[in-house]
Amino acid sequence: MAVTVDPKTQKLNIRFRVNGYKKQFYLASGLNNLVKNRIIVESRWEEIQRDIALGRFDSTLKSYKFGNYQNAVVQTEKLSLDNLWDKFLTFQAQHLERSTLESDYKQITKIIVELSSQLFEDAPTIRDWLLAKYSYHTTHKALAAFSRCCKWGIDSRLIDFNPFEKIQIPSPKNSSIENEVKAYTLEQRDLIITAFESHAKFSYYSSLIKFLFWTGCRLGEAFALTWGDISRQCTRISITKAYSTSGCYEVQ
Incomplete structure (x- = not known):
């Protein structure tokens, strides 16, 4: 309607x-x-x-009501960064897979907990603290996440300005190279498999290495597999979940 x-x-x-x-x-x-x-x-x-x-x-x-509409804005000083981040994650959890939340936001959550200040007016101090404690790449990632969170807070009428918008640092020069995913060649694949098969100590990993190469399965997905995921004819494997440090969760 x-x-x-x-x-x-x-x-x-x-x-x-x-x-x-x-x-x-x-x-x-x-x-x-x-x-x-x-x-x-x-x-x-x-x-x-x-x-x-x-x-x-x-x-x-x-x-x-129209004509007399007053939607009160929560003042910034009454809401700290960690409080806003919790609300942001709660909202994101409604439309994002748990695996995405784990990979994209878990590290940022840990950083927020360790921050020297949670006050929005201390945004420049927070930036400098991050640069002193973490790598440039991690600092850039954290500040960008804080800014997205604050933009969401403005749209949700929780805060009235984004203190991290104007203190962003330039993107790392090698970020595109670092994020580039390169697959192993067939020759490299065979060399890796052979190395595991012939290793005196780690040869028992060779079956896992072959499985990962031949299926394209991720580590978390492989570790979450059970016999119930394999068909009776042993011809098909259903990959429907992944494993993280917090346990198994559905991804499909």
């Missing part, structure tokens, strides 16, 4: 339902069905959706 037009008055309205509430919600805009007005009403509907997702939906609809 969402944005509708009253057939009699040709005014734009918002109709919707929310899980946990039996009734249908109705919000009259009082605006005529014009393109510019529809943009305003759709924007209000997006704000309502954000509040629903963040668990702060106002079921009285008072804070969403």
Whole structure:
């Protein structure tokens, strides 16, 4: 439903339902069905959706009324970086795979916990602390993540400015090279397999190495496999989960 037009008055309205509430919600805009007005009403509907997702939906609809709309902005000093990051991760978890959260955000979460300050006004100090403690590449990655988090916070009306936007450091010169993935040649593959097969101490890894090369399976996916993932005819393997330090989780 969402944005509708009253057939009699040709005014734009918002109709919707929310899980946990039996009734249908109705919000009259009082605006005529014009393109510019529809943009305003759709924007209000997006704000309502954000509040629903963040668990702060106002079921009285008072804070969403048109003409007298006041959506209070949480002042920056009342919300620290770690608090905002937690809310950001909660939101991201609704549409990202857990494997993505683990790979992209786990390191940043650890860094935030170790920060010398969690205050937004200390953003320059946080940058300098990161440069002193971590590599340039890690610092660049962390500051970029902080900035994305703050941009989300602004869109969600949790903060009113992004203190990390103007203190970003240039991208590492070799970042494109570092991120480039190069596959082994067939000759290199065979040499690696042979080296494992003939090694006096680590030869028992050779079967695993062959399996990884021949299937393209990732380490986490291989370590999570069980006999239940193999067909009765032993002709097919179903890779539906991966293993991390926190345990197995579904990826498909």
